Structures are given as C-alpha cells and as structure tokens.
Amino acid sequence: MVRLVVLAALLALLAGCSNQAVYPVAMQPEVGVEQLPRWHSGMLAALDQGQHHPAVAALFAQAEQARQQRQWQRALTYLDQARQIQPRNAAILYRQAWVSLQLNEANRAEQLLRRALVFSQQPELSQRLRLLLAEALDAQGKSDAAEQQRRRVVSQS
Amino acid sequence: MAARKRKPTTAASKSRKSSSARGSKAKRPAVRKFSFWRWFWRLSAVFSVLLAAYLVYLDAQVRERFEGNKWDLPAKVYARPLTLYPGLALSAQQLKAELQWADYRSSADAAVAGSFARRGDDWLIYRRAFPFWDGAEPARQLRIELKQGRVARIWDAQGEQALVRLEPQYIGGIFPSHNEDRELVRLDNVPPELIAALIITEDQSFFDHWGISVRGIARAMLANMRAGGMVQGGSTLTQQLVKNFFLTSERTLSRKAQEALMSILLELHYDKEAILQAYLNEVYLGQAGRRAIHGFGLAARFYFGKSVRELTLAESATLVGLVKGASYYNPRRHPRRAKQRRDLILGLMAQHGIISEQQRIRAQGQALTTASPRRAGQREYPAFLELAKKQLQRDYRLADLQSEGLNIFTTLDPWIQHAVEQAADEELQRLERRHPKHKDQLETAAVVTSVDGGEIRALLGSRKAEFFGFNRALNARRQMGSLVKPAVYLAALQSGRYHWATPISDRPVVVTGQGGQRWAPKNYDMQSHGDVTLEAALRRSLNQATARLGMNIGLETVVSTLRQLGLEGDIPPYPSILLGSIDTSPLEVAGFYQTIASQGFHMPLRTIEAVTTVDGHTLSSYAIEAEQRVDPALMQWLRYGLEQVVDSGTARALQQQFNVPLAAKTGTSDEQRDAWFAGFDNRHLGVFWVGRDDNQPMPVAGSSGALPLWRNAFARIGVEALPEAAALQWYPVLADGQLLPQGCRDRRASEYPFTAQALKTWQPDVAACQSEASPTEEKSWFDWLF
Structure with missing residues (x-):
C-alpha cells in the first residue's frame, strides 16, 4: 500500500515536471513554406500568417499593423527584433527582404534572401526564397542572375 | 559746399552773442535754473531712450533664451533592452543584476514602478513607463516565471504574454x-x-x-x-x-x-x-x-x-x-x-x-541613504561609447548629438560586458601573480559580437573599464600573429588544390625578398615536424608549414582572401604577412572573424539599434546588413579546421572546460609581444588581446595569455555548441591524401569532411580501399562484461 502511494506520488511529480519543462528557442527552427505569408493577386497577403514561436508571432502581428499603415521602416524594426530572437529563421529573413523591397532596398533584400537560403531546410521554402530573390535581382538590373534563380525554381519543382 | 556748411555756425554764434549781450546780472539765476531743468529733461529723455533700448535688448535676450530650447541636452545612450519571452535562457542571477543596473529596487511586493520582488521561481517586476524606439510603453506590472535557467511564462495585468521588454540601462551620454x-x-x-x-x-x-x-x-x-x-x-x-x-x-x-x-x-x-x-x-x-x-x-x-x-x-x-x-x-x-x-x-x-x-x-x-555613484546605472562604458559616437557621426552632426536630447538605443549587452570586464580583471591578476615582473604592465582589449547579426555586445578598451583613456579595442595597432592563419587555409581550400587531409611539409623554409633580405620563420617549439596534414598544421599553428603553404598559393591570393573576409587597412606585400605581421586593432580582427563565424557573410559590426528625438519620434532604426563574400559551404569547411584547434590543438584548454564543439584560433606575435585569442560558439564571437602598451615581450602566448580571458568570459556568458556542418560529407582519406569511398573500412584511413564542390575535384578511389575487419566489430574485454 505504502509502495503504491509512493509510486503514485512519484508519478504525479514526474507528470508535473514534464508539463513544466521549458524548451529553448531554436536559433534555426524547422521552418517550412507554411510559415511564409501567402501571395494574393501579386501582393503579399499579411506578414503575420503561419505558425511561429509566440514571441516571433507577436512581433509579426506588430509588423503587420505597421504594414497596413504602410510604415515600412517601422515594420522592419519589428521584424529585426524577431530576427534577434531566431536569427536563422528563414521565414523572418524572407519577410525582412520583402519589406526591404518595398523600401527600394533591393540589395539588402538580396543579401537577406541569400542568408535565408543558407538556413532553409525545405525545397519548397527555398523555391519561394529564390522567387523573391529573383525580384530583388531584377530590381537591381541583374536580370541574368534573376533568370538563373527562376530557372533553378522551375528545374527543382 | 564749404560755404553752405559754415552758415549755420555763424548764425549760432551770432545768436549766442546777442543773448549774452541782452542778459543782465539779476536775471542770471533764473536762466541757470531754466537751463538746468532744460538739461535735466534732455538728459532724462536721452537716458530713458537708452534705458528703453537696453530693456528692449535685455527683453529680446530673455525671450530668445527662454522660448527656444533652453538647454543643450546631451544624447542619452542606452544598452539593449532585455527582451523576455518563453524559452529565453536567463538565470535568476542575470535577471536580478539587470534589474539593479536599471535602478530597480528589491521590495516585498513590487508595488511601485521601479521595483521588483522575487518569490521562488516567480519574479514580480513593476516596470517603469519607457519611450522605446518603436513606441512609448506605459508602466506595467509583470510576473515572470523562471524554470531551469529559462523564462517559462510571462504575465501582465491583461493575462499571459509572449514578449515583454525591460527598461534598458543608461550607459552614458x-x-x-x-x-x-x-x-x-x-x-x-x-x-x-x-x-x-x-x-x-x-x-x-x-x-x-x-x-x-x-x-x-x-x-x-x-x-x-x-x-x-x-x-x-x-x-x-x-x-x-x-x-x-x-x-x-x-x-x-x-x-x-x-x-x-x-x-x-x-x-x-x-x-x-x-x-x-x-x-x-x-x-x-x-x-x-x-x-x-x-x-x-x-x-x-x-x-x-x-x-x-x-x-x-x-x-x-x-x-x-x-x-x-x-x-x-x-x-x-x-x-x-x-x-x-x-x-x-x-x-x-x-x-x-x-x-x-x-x-x-x-x-x-530616516538615515541618509544614497545609491552608489559607481553602480552600473550611473557608470559609463567609455570604450563602447566612443565607438557608438563614431558610428553615429556617420549620420548625425556632433553638435546635434550634444544638444538635441536624442535617445540612442545600442546593442550593448550589459550582462556580457560585465562578464568580459570581470574575466579580464581576474585573469590579468592571475597572469601577473604568475609573472610578477609584469605587474600592472599588462593591458587588454576585447570585442564580443553576435555571430548572426554583427551586433557588438561588449567592448573593452582597457583593463580599467570605467576610465576614459586610450581605447585599445579601436585604436591599438598590433601585429595579429597567427590569427591571420585561417585566411591562408581558406585560400588553400578555395584554390581547389588542397583539402584538410592533404599532406604539406613543415620543414625549414627560407624566402628571399626582392631586396635580398631573407625570411626564415621558426615554429613556436623551434622544431620542424616533417609532413603533416593541412588540418594538423592549422590545429598546431605550425609556422613553417603555413608559410610554405601561403607561398605556394601566392601572396596575392592570400591578400585577396584577407580582403574578402573583411580585413581593411594596410596589408604590406611581404611574405611575413602569412604569419600575421599586419598591424590591426582588435575591432578589425573581430570584423574579420565575424565573416567566418557568420558563414561567409561580411557584416559591419554595429553598435546602434535606433535613434529617437527627445519626444520619442524615431529618426533612424538600423537592421542587419550582410553581404555574402564566401560560399557558406566553404566556410563550414574552414570552420572544421578551427574546431580541431579547440578539439585537440592549441586551444584544447577550452575543450577541457566546455566539452562542446567550438571554433577558435590562438595568436602570438613575434617575441610574444601580443597574445590573441579569437573564438566563437553558436551565438557569440569573442576576440581578446593581451599585451603591454610599451610593446615589450611577455612570458605568455595566445593560448596562455589571451585564451584564459575568453574562457573565463564565456563561462559566465554561457556557451552553446556549434551545430553540425550540414554542407559537409565525410570520407575516409589515406595518409597521402587519397579519398576512399564512404563506408570503406580501411584501417589506414581517417575520416575528413568535404564540400560538394571539393568532391568534384577529388574522386574517391574505390580500388584503393582495403576493407578490413572493422575495429568496431572486435569485442573488447569491456563488451564481454555485458
């Protein structure tokens, strides 16, 4: 009987512990294409779409508000705060690149996307990154390089 | 013209003469009285006009000064705010220190803004209202739950929250x-x-x-x-x-x-x-x-x-x-x-x-209790401030920085800065106890950055961190010694002629310059080691092997690799640069290693996050800037070599302490005038320099002089293991550098990593594989026990 009580108590304790386990925030979480915002008639739908770490999601929501007011610099501020939490999250870098393009900072967009490609672990995600990269390259007049990125997307899909 | 001018004078003198002729003695006092009053009124009028003019002048002065900006308001510089979110690694010790540095007082119930209370794992914090760069936030009562060294949950009056910021620490003006x-x-x-x-x-x-x-x-x-x-x-x-x-x-x-x-x-x-x-x-x-x-x-x-x-x-x-x-x-x-x-x-x-x-x-x-003037919230961070001011002056006039009351939000992490200062202090004292001849002679400088964003988290310009003086992190020009070597090995890997298992010669080498001068470098242990692998030459920091390798690749190629990695400034065209006879500042060295740590992306090291006006309007905010200079896969390949330095090379003292994969390089300049250490984990890069201001030799090298500072600082900051290099594939390689197919169990071979690009040059030789019974199949006496 005593054994049973002790065992039950131990089990309860272990269950309690498992509920309260704290998981670290991955610098490079497993991100897929579902974490990217969708496109809607040639425009990015909303910056806060997809499932994210709660802190990143909160910053995406603020960035989306700024986007609706067309305050691109402000949106970039929130996205960079998200980047500091998960610096290798390709979905964050993608959004930063998209906002940079709105600010006519195509070179920065290109570099952010190249960095995102290093951390992308999913082919579909990489394809989306390459498509935006092609736009960033086009905006700088690098049409050959842009075409090359588009061809890679076609050949891999 | 002259005649006309003379006329009134003549008339005036005439009238004066006639009036004096007409006047009598009896009438004289009345005239005097009359003229006194007349003069009195005249002078009063003049005085009044002058006074009025003076008052108008004073009035203008008063109003001008009082109506505009009354004071030159110095820019206020803040550290990064501590952002809390579930999962963040945060010790109770750090949270308490950060709160105290931002002038929060410990109290029983945290009932007033600017106070906090700890109840076991729960922390109650009454955060003051604060004008952050992306908007002012009102005062907020927070409850933070810390578990197992991480933030578990966060609440405020509205309920559970995903993200909150604490008030940043003031770090100077x-x-x-x-x-x-x-x-x-x-x-x-x-x-x-x-x-x-x-x-x-x-x-x-x-x-x-x-x-x-x-x-x-x-x-x-x-x-x-x-x-x-x-x-x-x-x-x-x-x-x-x-x-x-x-x-x-x-x-x-x-x-x-x-x-x-x-x-x-x-x-x-x-x-x-x-x-x-x-x-x-x-x-x-x-x-x-x-x-x-x-x-x-x-x-x-x-x-x-x-x-x-x-x-x-x-x-x-x-x-x-x-x-x-x-x-x-x-x-x-x-x-x-x-x-x-x-x-x-x-x-x-x-x-x-x-x-x-x-x-x-x-x-x-009540007793007269005052807060310590040396507490973190009132002390300044001169080395970091100097760099921040320099970087601000790219976009702002100094006069505006000194007078407009701007708020400057920086990247400084006070916890890391504190760790670096403590580490430097402790380790220099330890070194001086061991070498009493150098007491109070050793100086230091350090830079810590975030690997992924190039944000400067700590900067030390002197062992006396709180004094304004010579900022060695920015302004010291010292030979970088062996810290330069990764550039030589990167150039070798990039050339397509070498991989990590390629044998190279570590035998005496003599280079004769154009002027006939001879350069014959020696190894640190004064020995030559015959044929060694490329990996061993870097791991053991062999000078003769590196010099020969660099000469084979070509000085120009090495110099252009140095530039590619972001080393600016003068690089003289002499063979001795292969072993680091290049004068650099610790900050420049950090910029160079940043490119390696961030997988080939060159990032300007930055101190400024945002600038706002005195009323909270954002003037500028800065985000990550990065330029891809080297292929990331190639950088992972180089990182393998730097990981071996820690695993079993000149920095193996780190492995003994941390026992996780880290990348680093030790550096010692000629005659041990400079001891360097550069290393990174998954989150931070740290570059430390130790030397004497008079450039005299010291009895310590990079591994004994500068490594202990890095180790001490990172033990406080906490290290995170480097992730496995995803772009590398492992192959067994024979002593002559010949690759064998994957899975070949040849006892003569050792496993080395390769990039996909490198495998286009080196094909595994299937015929060369002499698969023998794998050692793993042999059972040891230990296996028989179980």
Missing part, C-alpha cells in the same frame, strides 16, 4: 564641451513637497513678488541673524535662475542691476509655473566625474537611483539642501552636513505647516 548633463522634468512630475521645500528655503515670497523682493531680502537677513548663520539667501528664485541662465558668475553692482532687470522682465513675460519649472531643471546639484549634474530630474537619478516623482520627503529635502552648495552638502561626501541641512529644511517645512509634526519626525529619523 554624449555631452557638450562643458559636460552639463540634465534630465528634464515637468512641474507636474515633481513631488509638491519638493517644490514647497525649495520655496520655503530659497524664496518664501516667490508667488507674490515681481522678480525681486525687498521683503524677501529683509526676511532672509532676519532669519540669518536668528539662526546665527546663512540659512536663507536674499535672491529670489527668479534672480537665481537669471544668474545661472543668462549671466556670468562675476559679482559686481552692474551685474546685480542687470540681474534685477532681467528678473522683472522674465516675470513680466512668463508665469510663475514656467519660471519654477525652468529653475528645477537649471540648478546645479553636483558633479560626477566629467559630468555636471543639473536639475532635480538627474539629481534624483544620480543620488537616489530613482525618478524625481519617486522621491520620498526626506530625499526631496536632501536635494533641496544641495541648492545652497552642491559640493559642501554632498550627501555622499559629507553626510553629516547634508543631514543637518536636510533636517533644517524639514523643520522649516513643519514650522510653516507644509508637513505635519509627525511627518517631520519620521523624515528626520
């Missing part, structure tokens, strides 16, 4: 040349008892007079006679303000008259509240090193570590006591005098019915 610092306060933020105490001691008739007060002077004289000394001054608050605000400190009658006139003009134009508010912000209340503390806002922060609205009655009275003599009544240096003055003021307040007798007794009974 960008002051105008007179170093006046102040924190502006609005009258409605100042406790009424402070204002009452000020008026009762300095100018009792303030609300009744017109700028000057005869009654006030008389009352002050009476009070002084009664008290047997100076307890009150005769000048009104308005006069004191005018004196500080518009005039020099000379004591002459004419200056006193000017002060009175300006006081009256000031009172004519502005109401009492505006004058009082200006006074509260203007008055000089102390000195902190180079900073002159002005106004009650900053004085409250400086002496008591709180905002003016948080001051207690006793603290308010202490600050008012400083008006009479900030240095004489300094509560830190002369606590007895300050307490006497405070109690006198509290007595006056009770006497006039401003506070009750009970309040007076309670306040007078």
Whole structure:
C-alpha cells in the first residue's frame, strides 16, 4: 500500500515536471513554406500568417499593423527584433527582404534572401526564397542572375 | 559746399552773442535754473531712450533664451533592452543584476514602478513607463516565471504574454564641451513637497513678488541673524535662475542691476509655473566625474537611483539642501552636513505647516541613504561609447548629438560586458601573480559580437573599464600573429588544390625578398615536424608549414582572401604577412572573424539599434546588413579546421572546460609581444588581446595569455555548441591524401569532411580501399562484461 502511494506520488511529480519543462528557442527552427505569408493577386497577403514561436508571432502581428499603415521602416524594426530572437529563421529573413523591397532596398533584400537560403531546410521554402530573390535581382538590373534563380525554381519543382 | 556748411555756425554764434549781450546780472539765476531743468529733461529723455533700448535688448535676450530650447541636452545612450519571452535562457542571477543596473529596487511586493520582488521561481517586476524606439510603453506590472535557467511564462495585468521588454540601462551620454548633463522634468512630475521645500528655503515670497523682493531680502537677513548663520539667501528664485541662465558668475553692482532687470522682465513675460519649472531643471546639484549634474530630474537619478516623482520627503529635502552648495552638502561626501541641512529644511517645512509634526519626525529619523555613484546605472562604458559616437557621426552632426536630447538605443549587452570586464580583471591578476615582473604592465582589449547579426555586445578598451583613456579595442595597432592563419587555409581550400587531409611539409623554409633580405620563420617549439596534414598544421599553428603553404598559393591570393573576409587597412606585400605581421586593432580582427563565424557573410559590426528625438519620434532604426563574400559551404569547411584547434590543438584548454564543439584560433606575435585569442560558439564571437602598451615581450602566448580571458568570459556568458556542418560529407582519406569511398573500412584511413564542390575535384578511389575487419566489430574485454 505504502509502495503504491509512493509510486503514485512519484508519478504525479514526474507528470508535473514534464508539463513544466521549458524548451529553448531554436536559433534555426524547422521552418517550412507554411510559415511564409501567402501571395494574393501579386501582393503579399499579411506578414503575420503561419505558425511561429509566440514571441516571433507577436512581433509579426506588430509588423503587420505597421504594414497596413504602410510604415515600412517601422515594420522592419519589428521584424529585426524577431530576427534577434531566431536569427536563422528563414521565414523572418524572407519577410525582412520583402519589406526591404518595398523600401527600394533591393540589395539588402538580396543579401537577406541569400542568408535565408543558407538556413532553409525545405525545397519548397527555398523555391519561394529564390522567387523573391529573383525580384530583388531584377530590381537591381541583374536580370541574368534573376533568370538563373527562376530557372533553378522551375528545374527543382 | 564749404560755404553752405559754415552758415549755420555763424548764425549760432551770432545768436549766442546777442543773448549774452541782452542778459543782465539779476536775471542770471533764473536762466541757470531754466537751463538746468532744460538739461535735466534732455538728459532724462536721452537716458530713458537708452534705458528703453537696453530693456528692449535685455527683453529680446530673455525671450530668445527662454522660448527656444533652453538647454543643450546631451544624447542619452542606452544598452539593449532585455527582451523576455518563453524559452529565453536567463538565470535568476542575470535577471536580478539587470534589474539593479536599471535602478530597480528589491521590495516585498513590487508595488511601485521601479521595483521588483522575487518569490521562488516567480519574479514580480513593476516596470517603469519607457519611450522605446518603436513606441512609448506605459508602466506595467509583470510576473515572470523562471524554470531551469529559462523564462517559462510571462504575465501582465491583461493575462499571459509572449514578449515583454525591460527598461534598458543608461550607459552614458554624449555631452557638450562643458559636460552639463540634465534630465528634464515637468512641474507636474515633481513631488509638491519638493517644490514647497525649495520655496520655503530659497524664496518664501516667490508667488507674490515681481522678480525681486525687498521683503524677501529683509526676511532672509532676519532669519540669518536668528539662526546665527546663512540659512536663507536674499535672491529670489527668479534672480537665481537669471544668474545661472543668462549671466556670468562675476559679482559686481552692474551685474546685480542687470540681474534685477532681467528678473522683472522674465516675470513680466512668463508665469510663475514656467519660471519654477525652468529653475528645477537649471540648478546645479553636483558633479560626477566629467559630468555636471543639473536639475532635480538627474539629481534624483544620480543620488537616489530613482525618478524625481519617486522621491520620498526626506530625499526631496536632501536635494533641496544641495541648492545652497552642491559640493559642501554632498550627501555622499559629507553626510553629516547634508543631514543637518536636510533636517533644517524639514523643520522649516513643519514650522510653516507644509508637513505635519509627525511627518517631520519620521523624515528626520530616516538615515541618509544614497545609491552608489559607481553602480552600473550611473557608470559609463567609455570604450563602447566612443565607438557608438563614431558610428553615429556617420549620420548625425556632433553638435546635434550634444544638444538635441536624442535617445540612442545600442546593442550593448550589459550582462556580457560585465562578464568580459570581470574575466579580464581576474585573469590579468592571475597572469601577473604568475609573472610578477609584469605587474600592472599588462593591458587588454576585447570585442564580443553576435555571430548572426554583427551586433557588438561588449567592448573593452582597457583593463580599467570605467576610465576614459586610450581605447585599445579601436585604436591599438598590433601585429595579429597567427590569427591571420585561417585566411591562408581558406585560400588553400578555395584554390581547389588542397583539402584538410592533404599532406604539406613543415620543414625549414627560407624566402628571399626582392631586396635580398631573407625570411626564415621558426615554429613556436623551434622544431620542424616533417609532413603533416593541412588540418594538423592549422590545429598546431605550425609556422613553417603555413608559410610554405601561403607561398605556394601566392601572396596575392592570400591578400585577396584577407580582403574578402573583411580585413581593411594596410596589408604590406611581404611574405611575413602569412604569419600575421599586419598591424590591426582588435575591432578589425573581430570584423574579420565575424565573416567566418557568420558563414561567409561580411557584416559591419554595429553598435546602434535606433535613434529617437527627445519626444520619442524615431529618426533612424538600423537592421542587419550582410553581404555574402564566401560560399557558406566553404566556410563550414574552414570552420572544421578551427574546431580541431579547440578539439585537440592549441586551444584544447577550452575543450577541457566546455566539452562542446567550438571554433577558435590562438595568436602570438613575434617575441610574444601580443597574445590573441579569437573564438566563437553558436551565438557569440569573442576576440581578446593581451599585451603591454610599451610593446615589450611577455612570458605568455595566445593560448596562455589571451585564451584564459575568453574562457573565463564565456563561462559566465554561457556557451552553446556549434551545430553540425550540414554542407559537409565525410570520407575516409589515406595518409597521402587519397579519398576512399564512404563506408570503406580501411584501417589506414581517417575520416575528413568535404564540400560538394571539393568532391568534384577529388574522386574517391574505390580500388584503393582495403576493407578490413572493422575495429568496431572486435569485442573488447569491456563488451564481454555485458
């Protein structure tokens, strides 16, 4: 009987512990294409779409508000705060690149996307990154390089 | 023309002559009287006109100064705010330190803004309102749950939260040349008892007079006679303000008259509240090193570590006591005098019915406790500030930084900075104990950055971290020694002629320069090691192997690789650069290693996050800037070599302590004049330098002189293992550098990593594989036990 009580108590304790386990925030979480915002008639739908770490999601929501007011610099501020939490999250870098393009900072967009490609672990995600990269390259007049990125997307899909 | 000019003169002299001829002796006094009055009125008129003109001039001066920006407001520089979210690694020790550095007080229930309480794993924090760069946030009561060294959950009054920011620590200002610092306060933020105490001691008739007060002077004289000394001054608050605000400190009658006139003009134009508010912000209340503390806002922060609205009655009275003599009544240096003055003021307040007798007794009974002037919230970070100021000046004029009251949000992480300072202090003392001849001679500099963003998290310019002086992190030019070697090995890997298992020769090497001078480098152990792999040559930092390798690849290729990695400045075209005879600053070295740590992305190391105006409007915010310079896969390949340095090479002392994959390189310049260490984990890059300012040799090398500082600092910061290099594939390689197919169990071979690009050059030789019984299949005596 005593054994049973002790065992039950131990089990309860272990269950309690498992509920309260704290998981670290991955610098490079497993991100897929579902974490990217969708496109809607040639425009990015909303910056806060997809499932994210709660802190990143909160910053995406603020960035989306700024986007609706067309305050691109402000949106970039929130996205960079998200980047500091998960610096290798390709979905964050993608959004930063998209906002940079709105600010006519195509070179920065290109570099952010190249960095995102290093951390992308999913082919579909990489394809989306390459498509935006092609736009960033086009905006700088690098049409050959842009075409090359588009061809890679076609050949891999 | 001449004739015409002469005419009036002639007429005037004629009339004078005729009047004197007509006048008699009896009529003379009347004439004199008449002419006296006439002259009197004339002079009065002239005087009035002059006075009016002078008053207009003074008036213009008063209004101009009083209406615009009254003060040059130095830019206020802040550390990064600590952002809390579930999953963040955060120790209780760090949270407590960060709160205390931002001047939060530990209390039983955290019931007032600026305080915190700890209850087991739960922390209650009443965060003050703060104008962050992306918007002002009101004061907020927070509950943070810490579990297993991480933030578990966060709540505020609205419920559970995903993200909150704590108030950032003030880390210094960008002051105008007179170093006046102040924190502006609005009258409605100042406790009424402070204002009452000020008026009762300095100018009792303030609300009744017109700028000057005869009654006030008389009352002050009476009070002084009664008290047997100076307890009150005769000048009104308005006069004191005018004196500080518009005039020099000379004591002459004419200056006193000017002060009175300006006081009256000031009172004519502005109401009492505006004058009082200006006074509260203007008055000089102390000195902190180079900073002159002005106004009650900053004085409250400086002496008591709180905002003016948080001051207690006793603290308010202490600050008012400083008006009479900030240095004489300094509560830190002369606590007895300050307490006497405070109690006198509290007595006056009770006497006039401003506070009750009970309040007076309670306040007078309180000890005079001040916050430490050396606490983090008041000390400055000179090395970091210098760099921040330099980087700000790319976008802002110095004059604006010194006067517009801008808020500068930086990347400095006070916890990491603290770790670096402590580590440097401890380890230099330890080194000097071991080598007493060098006592007080060793200096240091350090840079810590974030691997992924290039944000500077800590900067040390001297072992005396708090003093403004020579900033070695930015301005020392020292030979980088073996820290240069990764560039030689990268150039080799990039050339397509080498992989990590390629055998190279570590035998004596002599290079003859164009002028006939001979360069014959020696190894650190003065031995040559014959044939070694490329990996071993870097791991053991072999000079002869590296010099020969560099000469084979070509100096120009190595120089262009150095440029590719971001090393700017002069690189002389001599073979000795292969072993690091390049003068660089620790900051430049950090920029070079940053490119390696961030997988080939060159990032300008930055200190500034955002700049806002005094009213919270964002002027600029900065985000990550990165430029891809080297293929990331190639960088992972290079990183393998640097990981071996820690695993079993010159930095193996790190492995003994941390036992996780880390990448690093030790560096020692000629005759051991410089000891260097550069290393990174998954989050931070740290570059440390140790040397003597007189450039004399030391008895320590990179691994014994600079590595301990890195190890000590990162033990405090916490290390995170480098992830596996995803872009590398492993192959068995024979001693002659020949690859064998994957899975070949040839006992002669060792496993080495390759990039996909490299595998296009080196094909595994299937025929060369002599698969034998794998050692793993042999059972040891240990296996038989189980």
